[in-house]
Amino acid sequence: MPQTDAARARTQRATITLFVAAAVLATVGVTLLFGLPDEADRPATDSTPVTASSSAPAVGSASGGTRPAEASPAAEPPTSPEHLSPRQVPTPVEDAARSFVTAWASHDARPGRDTSYDDASRRAATYAAGDLAEDLRTHTSGSAARQQWLSWKDHQVQVTVAVLRVSLPDGAPAPSEDSAFARVIYKLTETPAKGPASQSEEHVALKLRRGADGSWRVAGLPNV
16 A cells, blocks of 8 residues: 555654664764773773882891891900910919018008018018028118118108019029929009108019928029
């Protein structure tokens, strides 16, 4: 049945509408296909801050980053007779020599103290043995010593001793179990009641022996 003009017009409008709709859908499809970037093509933007790798060795760890430990100081070698200087003497010998010289060379001419020059010899006899001990107990000073004593007494002088060194005398044999030699270097200080003190350095050689009780005493004053 032939279409009327009105029918043809409706048909054309429907066709146009369908065409437009198809065109719109096609445009949208193209846009979706080419216009928007694919998520896989976008560059990765990781907002997480970069941190040091957990596999890096920490200082002080067992992975080799530990600082080397400081080396311990070397221990001091033990003191023994083998380490003594050839000029040194055993400690018991040195102690006996010091005690003898301190008593033997000290004087005190202040009132109420020593009564003569020989009082020092009496004190030294305590640290001596044999004939020397007897001689020191009975010793009587010569004229020079008596004059010195009178001068000290007038000025009320005290004579003190400071031992500086005890060593083996040159040419003396090495100490044995019961015999030894020692040279004592000491400083004498003469201090009067008024006025400045005076000092001098002296020395004396001693021969010492060890008694049956194991103690060392001075047995002589040799010229070595």
